[in-house]
Amino acid sequence: DTGVSQDPRHKITKRGQNVTFRCDPISEHNRLYWYRQTLGQGPEFLTYFQNEAQLEKSRLLSDRFSAERPKGSFSTLEIQRTEQGDSAMYLCASSFGLEQFFGPGTRLTVL
Amino acid sequence: ELKVEQNPLFLSMQEGKNYTIYCNYSTTSDRLYWYRQDPGKSLESLFVLLSNGAVKQEGRLMASLDTKARLSTLHITAAVHDLSATYFCAVVISYGGSQGNLIFGKGTKLSVKP
Numbered sequence: 654d655t656g657v658s659q660d661p662r663h664k665i666t667k668r669g670q671n672v673t674f675r676c677d678p679i680s681e682h683n684r685l686y687w688y689r690q691t692l693g694q695g696p697e698f699l700t701y702f703q704n705e706a707q708l709e710k711s712r713l714l715s716d717r718f719s720a721e722r723p724k725g726s727f728s729t730l731e732i733q734r735t736e737q738g739d740s741a742m743y744l745c746a747s748s749f750g751l752e753q754f755f756g757p758g759t760r761l762t763v764l
Numbered sequence: 765e766l767k768v769e770q771n772p773l774f775l776s777m778q779e780g781k782n783y784t785i786y787c788n789y790s791t792t793s794d795r796l797y798w799y800r801q802d803p804g805k806s807l808e809s810l811f812v813l814l815s816n817g818a819v820k821q822e823g824r825l826m827a828s829l830d831t832k833a834r835l836s837t838l839h840i841t842a843a844v845h846d847l848s849a850t851y852f853c854a855v856v857i858s859y860g861g862s863q864g865n866l867i868f869g870k871g872t873k874l875s876v877k878p
Contacts, residue, residue, distance in 0.1 A: 686865055695768075695852050695868030696807070709864060744806060751795065751814070753866060755807040 655679060657747050657756035665762045666735055673731045674759045678747030685728050686753060687720055688744040696744055702728060735763045766791050768855055770869035777843045777876050785838040785872045787853035796836045797866065798827050799852045807852065810838075843876045850874070 658677045666672050678685050683704050688696035699718065701709045704725040713719070717735075722728040732739055740763045746753040767790040777783055787796070795814050799807040811820045813829035813836060820827050824847065826839045836853055850873045854866040 688866075693870075695854070695871050696866070698865035698867065701865050712865075751812050752809055753797075754809065755799075757806045 657745055657754055659743075659745050659756040659759050661759055662757060663760045663762075665764065667764050668737060669734055671731065671733045672735055672761065673729050674743055674745075674761075675727060675729050676745030676747075676756060677727045678745070679749075679754060682747035682749045682754075683725070684748045684753075685722055686746040686748075687728070687730050688746065689714070690742045690744055690758070691740075699730070732761075735761075737763045739763050766793065766855060766857060766867045768853060768867050768869040770853055770872050773870060773872060775872055775874045777840070777874065779844055779876055779878050780842050782842065783840050785840070785851060785853075785874075787836040787838070787869055789834050789836075789853075789855045789867075792831075792834075793855035793857070795856050796829050797854045797856070798825075798836070798838055799854065801850045801852065801871070803850075810851075840874070843874075845876050845878065848874055848876045 660675045685702045687699040690696045698712050700713055700720045702722040705722050717733045720730045742758045742760050744758045745756045769788045771786050797812055798810040800810050801807050811827040816831040818829045824841045829836045850871045852868050852871045854868040857864045
């Protein structure tokens with residue numbers, strides 16, 4: 654399978670715990686995006702990498718959220734001290750040209 | 765700030781009927797996208813529209829773009845049950861010529877009934 658992959662697909666955690674999600678983009682895609690989608694809403698942009706450079710991070714929801722793409726390949730999104738309001742689907746997308754291809758998402762439930 | 769509005773948000777159609785979903789956006793953007801999302805699934809790319817007057821068709825779906833009016837339409841012809849899904853339009857914000865992130869509408873939940 655050569656599409657965007659995300660791991661884990663589901664994560665249940667208790668409030669206050671830290672969680673980390675991984676995204677593996679399509680090979681050779683130099684751009685990688687993170688979005689969050691809550692129930693009944695469209696995806697909401699969080700942050701964006703071109704190769705290893707994080708070009709936009711002002712939309713990260715709070716300083717509890719951080720993302721990395723250390724070698725310009727896979728990326729991680731970390732949420733520290735999770736809150737119930739963080740429960741959502743976290744989507745990763747990658748692109749090389751005009752089109753963004755989305756992964757299957759990680760569904761986070763914070764109890 | 766760029767805003768994207770879709771209407772209707774909910775659409776119940778009978779099989780065989782035609783309908784149009786509208787997508788308005790508030791400021792100039794380089795391009796417009798349409799995605800499909802099935803329940804619990806990720807987003808599937810349907811169309812990328814690049815220029816004023818662009819029209820693309822795939823099966824029973826046809827998308828068009830009017831950049832002057834900042835309006836895109838997704839027209840459904842002779843709907844079938846398999847088209848039931850949520851449809852999102854999205855426009856892109858570019859950074860210094862480099863493609864940036866997508867701003868999505870709230871989506872149109874389409875239900876096609878026999």
